Amino acid sequence: MKTNDTPFAGNKRKMEATDLLKRVRKIEIKTRGLSRHIFAGEYHSAFKGRGMAFSEVREYQYGDDIRNIDWNVTARFDHPYVKVFEEERELTVMLLVDVSGSREFGTSLRFKKALMAELSAVLAFSATQNNDKVGVVLFSDKVEKFIPPKKGRQHILRVIRELIEFEPEHTRTDVSAALQYFTSAIKKRSTAFIISDFASPPFEHALTIASRKHDVVALRIYDVHEKEMPAIGLVQFRDAETGQCFWADTSSPVVRRQYRQHWDNMRRTIDDTFRRCGIDNTFIRTDEDYVKPLIKLFKQR
Numbered sequence: 332m333k334t335n336d337t338p339f340a341g342n343k344r345k346m347e348a349t350d351l352l353k354r355v356r357k358i359e360i361k362t363r364g365l366s367r368h369i370f371a372g373e374y375h376s377a378f379k380g381r382g383m384a385f386s387e388v389r390e391y392q393y394g395d396d397i398r399n400i401d402w403n404v405t406a407r408f409d410h411p412y413v414k415v416f417e418e419e420r421e422l423t424v425m426l427l428v429d430v431s432g433s434r435e436f437g438t439s440l441r442f443k444k445a446l447m448a449e450l451s452a453v454l455a456f457s458a459t460q461n462n463d464k465v466g467v468v469l470f471s472d473k474v475e476k477f478i479p480p481k482k483g484r485q486h487i488l489r490v491i492r493e494l495i496e497f498e499p500e501h502t503r504t505d506v507s508a509a510l511q512y513f514t515s516a517i518k519k520r521s522t523a524f525i526i527s528d529f530a531s532p533p534f535e536h537a538l539t540i541a542s543r544k545h546d547v548v549a550l551r552i553y554d555v556h557e558k559e560m561p562a563i564g565l566v567q568f569r570d571a572e573t574g575q576c577f578w579a580d581t582s583s584p585v586v587r588r589q590y591r592q593h594w595d596n597m598r599r600t601i602d603d604t605f606r607r608c609g610i611d612n613t614f615i616r617t618d619e620d621y622v623k624p625l626i627k628l629f630k631q632r
Contacts, residue, residue: 351492355492359491362449362455362456363456365453366460367456370457371457371461373630374457374460374629376629377628377629377632378546390411390412391410391411391412392413396413400412400413400414421463422458422463422464423466423480423522424458424463424480425465425468425517425521425522425545426451426454426468426490426524427468427509427523427525427526427527428447428451428468428470428494429504429552430470431472431504431571431572433528433572434447434552436554436571437617438617439617439618441617441618443553444494446617446621447526447552448491450550450552450621451491451524451526455490455491459482462482464481465480465481465486466478466480466517468516470504470509471500471501471502471503472504473500474508476493477512478490502574503572504527504529505531505534506534507533511537513541513545514537514540514544520544521545522546522548523547524549527550527551533604535604535608538610548611549605549612549613550615551612551615554618555616558594560581560586560591562582564580564581611632612628613625
């Protein structure tokens with residue numbers, strides 16, 4: 332008899348499924364509340380529709396733009412009629428979520444992975460409140476999974492489940508790969524949130540192309556100890572993306588200063604990239620509340 336056919340294996344699978352459902356439900360309860368009571372208005376005003384869509388035809392009134400006259404209807408009724416347009420609110424929202432090895436890092440409140448899942452959920456439920464479609468690109472240094480845009484609660488719950496349990500094939504990060512796939516796969520203008528720590532090779536070219544066609548927003552996830560190394564003596568570090576291990580004397584002020592300089596240099600490089608591409612972005616830390624930076628980002632738009 333195969334091992335995975337034993338009663339023990341079956342019970343284990345049931346326990347894992349039950350645990351997953353509990354975790355999904357917990358995220359749903361928290362993020363749906365936030366999206367409904369906090370983010371709904373901010374999201375609606377921050378992210379506009381694709382343009383003006385035809386609504387109806389009505390009789391011409393003094394002051395109407397003659398360019399909007401519907402000549403076919405006017406000829407039929409021998410009286411001028413104009414086309415009325417309104418903003419087309421429905422959007423396609425794409426979540427480009429980093430699932431590389433570095434998302435498994437976190438030293439205080441939670442791992443990056445958990446924060447990314449919550450952020451994705453609150454954005455997805457905010458989009459649903461606005462009657463928008465939501466799609467997902469999960470990426471490492473390649474596109475690991477594509478979930479086409481759809482509406483509805485069940486679709487959002489599927490997205491949350493994938494974010495919780497998905498296991499990528501690769502561990503490294505390449506934002507360019509995700510952007511190139513996204514630009515190719517989504518033809519109509521959409522709003523795209525890139526949720527990543529951006530520990531990636533240069534991606535400015537792909538970002539420039541994507542931002543010409545779509546409204547791109549970056550959520551930059553980080554842990555406080557990626558910025559500041561704690562003084563805890565001789566420690567072995569392992570790079571989650573490359574697997575490389577090395578020792579460092581964290582009690583050394585020189586080592587800690589070099590560590591901080593590396594962070595500052597990387598941050599400036601990414602800052603410059605987003606500024607040149609005109610990309611709205613914000614930092615969100617794993618041990619802090621993400622509500623304030625998200626609302627601030629929405630209001631700035």
